[in-house]
Structures are given as structure tokens and as C-alpha cells.
Amino acid sequence: xxxxxxxxxxxxxxxxxxxxxxxxxMRMARGRExxxxxxxxxxxxxxxxxxxxxxxxxxxxxxxxxxxHRLWDHYVEIxxxxxxxxxxxxxxxxxxxAFRKQYDEELRRRIDEGGRHLILWRRHEATVGFADAYVTGxxxxxxxxxxxxxxVESMRRNGWGRLLFQALLDVGRRAGTHRVVVEVDKPMPxxxxxxxxxxxxxxxGERNVYSAPLKLGEWPA
Ligand SMILES: CC(C)(COP(=O)(O)OP(=O)(O)OC[C@H]1O[C@@H](n2cnc3c(N)ncnc32)[C@H](O)[C@@H]1OP(=O)(O)O)[C@@H](O)C(=O)NCCC(=O)NCCS
Numbered sequence: 001x002x003x004x005x006x007x008x009x010x011x012x013x014x015x016x017x018x019x020x021x022x023x024x025x026m027r028m029a030r031g032r033e034x035x036x037x038x039x040x041x042x043x044x045x046x047x048x049x050x051x052x053x054x055x056x057x058x059x060x061x062x063x064x065x066x067x068x069h070r071l072w073d074h075y076v077e078i079x080x081x082x083x084x085x086x087x088x089x090x091x092x093x094x095x096x097x098a099f100r101k102q103y104d105e106e107l108r109r110r111i112d113e114g115g116r117h118l119i120l121w122r123r124h125e126a127t128v129g130f131a132d133a134y135v136t137g138x139x140x141x142x143x144x145x146x147x148x149x150x151x152v153e154s155m156r157r158n159g160w161g162r163l164l165f166q167a168l169l170d171v172g173r174r175a176g177t178h179r180v181v182v183e184v185d186k187p188m189p190x191x192x193x194x195x196x197x198x199x200x201x202x203x204x205g206e207r208n209v210y211s212a213p214l215k216l217g218e219w220p221a
Contacts (some may be wrong), residue, residue, distance in 0.1 A: 022132070053121070055163055061122045062167055067108050075120055076104045078130055082150050117144075117171050121164050128155055129164045135175050144172030144214070146182040164196055165197050177184075182210040 051062040057105050065075045080100045083090050110116050115135035121128045132148040149168065151160045172180055182198065184191055185207050194210045195201065202209040 018092065051167075053167055057158075057160065057163065058123065060128060060167075063120045063122065065118045065120050066111060071120055072128070075118060075130065076100060078108065078127060078150075079103065079107075079132065079148060082130075082148065107132075115175075117168075117175070119168060119171060121167070123192075127152060128160055131164070131168050133168060135172075135177055140178055142175075142177045143179045143181050144169070144175065144177040146180065149182075161193055162197055169214055177214055178211055179211060184208045184210065 013143070021174070053060040054063050060089075063069065063071060065071055069075075077100070080096070080103055083099075084096070094102075102192050107118070108115075111118070117133045117135075119131040119133070121130065129151040130148070131146065131150075133144055133146050135142060136145055146168070149165065151164065164216070169180060180198070182194055182200070184194055186203070191201075191208060194208070198210040198212050201210045
């Protein structure tokens with residue numbers, strides 16, 4: 001069972017990849033597209049980096065969120081909503097506000113430890129999606145681990161997930177990672193997405209593990 005403690009425990013343990021649940025599997029549709037994103041970096045007043053992503057869907061803002069950013073509370077709130085939707089058990093023995101507060105504190109702690117990338121994608125001042133990813137390892141073994149990744153419900157199945165994931169991989173490349181790794185719980189519906197974007201997984205363990213090398217300027221091989 002996934003409960004509040006296990007979520008917080010996972011957050012507290014970078015070497016343990018945060019679990020994502022899955023449900024369905026689709027056949028591999030590996031690397032069908034290349035990134036259509038281009039980017040321009042700005043330092044905003046909160047000292048977080050934002051990028052303007054010009055995509056086939058229009059221009060998006062990509063924001064690296066931290067607790068000083070004006071959208072920090074919004075970020076914590078949408079992640080809390082995402083957990084509430086997908087793992088309602090996490091809130092069974094606590095209140096919503098207590099859970100949110102704990103989650104906020106835990107995220108701050110993890111940011112302080114370094115290697116954490118909390119990303120918001122916005123279009124016309126509205127959130128399109130978000131990610132929580134972190135870097136492990138060093139040298140050639142440096143990996144980008146995707147802990148949370150979501151597109152807002154009303155915008156799904158329109159290619160945003162694929163596009164935002166490409167943008168997240170670019171974050172990983174800039175951070176010097178050589179591989180992306182996503183662990184997904186087997187019953188989670190998003191398995192179809194991960195198979196589409198990363199190909200076949202290692203299904204031998206308790207969770208499906210998707211992984212692909214990251215090369216500069218390339219979609220995972
Ligand atoms: C998983 C998620 C990020 C996908 O975002 P999206 O914008 O819908 O994804 P895309 O439209 O780019 O889909 C890319 C491909 O993934 C596959 N796919 C995505 N969602 C799918 C679904 N529900 N059923 C079957 N295939 C799916 C398809 O092959 C799709 O390509 P196609 O539309 O050309 O057939 C989104 O559904 C989501 O946020 N889900 C809830 C949170 C979640 O489960 N996150 C994953 C980690 S826990």
C-alpha cells in the first residue's frame with residue numbers, strides 16, 4: 001500500500017526512486033519524434049531559471065521552481081492534488097492541510113540536498129504540467145530520476161506529455177546526466193505513456209523500470 005509515510009520516505013531517500021503506479025501497457029513506440037522545443041533562459045527575480053519554450057503547440061514558459069519563487073505554493077498545491085488523485089491512501093490518516101505542509105517541508109529539505117529539479121510548464125499563465133526529478137550518481141553514472149510527471153487532465157492526449165518530457169530530458173542533459181530512469185508501479189495507467197516515450201521496460205521487479213540513455217540533442221535512443 002502506498003501511504004503518506006511511504007511517500008515521505010521515498011522523498012527522503014533519493015536513492016529510492018519515487019514510485020509511480022501503472023495500469024496498462026502498450027506496445028513500444030520508441031522515439032517517434034524529436035524535440036521541437038527551443039529555449040531561451042532568463043533569471044527571474046526569485047533567482048529561479050525560466051525558459052521560453054517555443055513548440056509546435058505555441059510558446060510555453062518553463063520554470064525551475066524553488067521556495068523563493070512566487071509559484072512555490074502553487075507548485076506544492078498541484079503536486080498535493082496529484083498525490084490525492086492517484087494515491088488517496090496518502091491522506092487517509094491526516095488532514096489535507098497537514099499533508100500539504102509536510103510535503104512542502106520535505107520538498108524544501110530535498111532541494112537543500114541538491115540535485116532536485118522541480119519544473120512547472122505554463123501557457124498563458126496557466127499550468128500545463130509539472131515534474132519533480134532528481135539527479136543521482138556521478139560521472140558516467142549520473143542519472144536523471146523522474147519522481148513525478150503530470151500534464152493537467154484537460155490537456156492530456158494532445159502531445160503535451162511527450163513534449164514536456166522532451167523538455168525535462170533537456171533539463172537532465174544540462175545537469176550532465178547520461179541516463180533517464182523512471183520507476184512506475186505496474187497498475188498505473190501511465191505505463192502506456194512511458195512505453196510510448198521510452199520503449200520497453202524492465203518488468204522483472206516489483207515495478208516497471210523505464211530507462212534510456214541521454215545524448216546531447218537526441219531523443220533517447
Ligand atoms: C501520463 C501523462 C503525463 C501523459 O500525458 P499526455 O499529454 O496525455 O501524453 P501525450 O498526449 O504526449 O501521449 C504520448 C503517447 O503516450 C501514449 N499515451 C498517453 N496517454 C495514454 C493513455 N491514457 N492510454 C494509452 N496511451 C497513452 C500514446 O501512445 C500517446 O501517443 P498518441 O496520442 O500519439 O497515441 C498524463 O496522462 C498524466 O499526467 N497522467 C496522470 C499523472 C501520471 O500518471 N503521471 C505519470 C507518472 S505517475
